[in-house]
Amino acid sequence: MVILRWTSTFFVIVAAFLQLIHFAYSESFIGVNYGQVADNLPPPSETAKLLQSTSIGKVRMYGADPAIIKALANTGIGIMVGTSNGDIPSLASDPNAAQQWINSNVLPFHPASNIILITVGNEVITSSDGNLMSQLLPAMQNLQNALNSASLGGKIKVSTVHSMAVLRQSEPPSSGMFHPQYIPTMKGMLGFLSSTGSPFAINPYPFFAYQGDPRPETLAFCLFQPNSGRFDSRTNINYMNMFDAQLDAIRSALNSIGFKGVEIVVAETGWPYKGDSNEVGPSVENAEAYNGNLIAHLRSMAGTPLMPNKSVDTYIFALYDEDLKPGAASERSFGLFKPDLTMTYDIGLSKSSQTPATPTTPVTPAPKSKATGWCVPKTGVSDAQLQANLDYACSQQGIDCGPIQPGGACYDPNTVASHAAYAMNLLYQKAGRNPWNCDFSQTATFTSNNPSYNGCTYPDGST
Structure with a gap:
């Protein structure tokens, strides 16, 4: 009996240890949207294995498909489930309907399936159905009451998801404000979020901002690439990427109506890898740059200028393409993975120690290895471009450009090319060496040739 009890305890400890290993590899601030408007998706069980082979820590569903929720049981992956916009009238008018929704979509699965948030509808406030706006808060309250009655009120949050169109003004970020006609509804809803500790969920898409302003400098600003930035004279902050600027505009809007304590969650953001011939911006290169640099930015824990030193929970759109979606080709081309579970392009999400199982033959390519050596400017790059690279690198949080300041070990030779080389390599090494x-x-x-000289040392990843 003693041996059996010890054996049982041992297996419990081992199981707990294995779950800790999963949490160590996953990153809770990186999520993905799991849309299902498609007829070629792999089985949920295979998707669960795929997700466990990545550092993705959370999944957003647009509904509450029981097969998916069950498949994610005991993975530790956080799950965001949602009600449709069409559910809102009944949820708002009938507390029993809300209780039944919880009974059907939450209670059979929790806590084995780690449901963390229920979103009531999607972009309701800016939808064409004005009646839904007045019904949104009552629906959220009824679902919260149903959770409370099941003793889950402190464990599962209730919110809703907004488009950036709720803002009347977003530039500069410090002037961010909601449209006046939305503010009465916003205040009631934000009071609910504040009292329950629930997040404000938003869908920022730098891709759409670029489509509206397709200049090269705008593309670099949207893709987290070197650019001169956009200066906010009210705060003296020079924003270096559109993602931070959009989030801080939301932060400013929330603060302006008295809700500084409500946290923000990015429910959707992404970039299509393909589009119609008349669409500006979709390409594999741009999608890889946006999502790869976004993940590097999140992993840096730099945050945004108004929300520093933390990563906003961010759900990338999307896990798979949705081939049945109407509209432009870009609408069907956001998938990070293909239906056969191979990567559309590599943005450093895969764990090197695992590969996803597939229904057919596993063909997941190995993650790209970290690049080795040092990152330096190409020959022939203009001083103007080098200066832009230098300004960009030194503006990033955690990058110490002191060595190229007067008196620093790398100040001489005092040329743009020399200073840019040091700063570019430093940012490359600090950002993850991808x-x-x-x-x-x-x-x-x-380059594999160490550019260090005299007392000036270029980091190489080991220093």
């Missing part, structure tokens, strides 16, 4: 960290709008390259 190939896309040494791009700088295609003005950088790798």
Whole structure:
């Protein structure tokens, strides 16, 4: 009996240890959207294995498909489930309907399936159905009451998801404000979020901002690539990427109506890898740059200028293409993975120790290895471009450009080329040493020759 009890305890400890290993490899601030408007998706069980082979820590569903929720049981992956916009009237008018929704979509699965958030509808406030706006808060309250009655009120949050169109103004970020006609509804909803500790969920898409302003400098600003930035004279902050600017505009809007304590979650953001011939911006290169640099930015824990030193939970759109979606080709081309579970392009999400199982033959390519050596400017790059690279690198949080300041070990020779080389390599090494960290709008390259000289040491990843 003693041996049997010890054996049982041992297996419990081992199981707990294995779960800790999963949590160690996953990153809770990186999520993915799991849309299902498609007829070629792999089985949920295979998707669960795929997700466990990555550092993705959370999944957002647009509904509450029981097969998917069950498949994610005991994985530790956080699950965001949602009600449709069409569910809102009944949820708002009938507390029993809300209780039944919880009974059907939450209670049979929790806690084995780690449901963390219920979103009530999607982009309701800016939808064409004005009646839904007044019904949104009652629906959220009824679902919260149903959770409370099941003793889950402190464990599962209730929110809703907004488009950036809720803002009347977003530039500069410090002037961010909601449209006046939305503010009465916003205040009621934000009061609910504040009292329950629930997040404000938003869908920022730098891709759409670029489509509205398709200049090269706008593309670099949207893709986290070297650019001159956009200066906010009210805060003296020079924003270096659109993602931070959009989030801080939301932060400013929330603060302006008295809700500084409500946290923000990015429910959707992404970039299509393919589009119609008349669409501006979709390409594999741009999608890889946006999502890869976004993940590097999140992993840096730099945060945004108004929300520093933390990563906003961010759900990338999307896990798979949705081939039945209407509209432009880009709408069907956001998938990070193909239906056969291979990567559309590599943004450094895979765990090197695992590969996903597939229904057919496993063909997942190995993750791209970390690039080796040093990142330096290509020959022939203009001083103007080098200066832009230098300004960009030194503006990033955690990058110490002191050695190239007067008196620093790398100040001499005092040339733009020398200073840019040091700063570009430093950013590459600090950002994760991935190939896309040494791009700088295609003005950088790798070298195996150590560029260090005299007392000036260029980091190489080991220092």
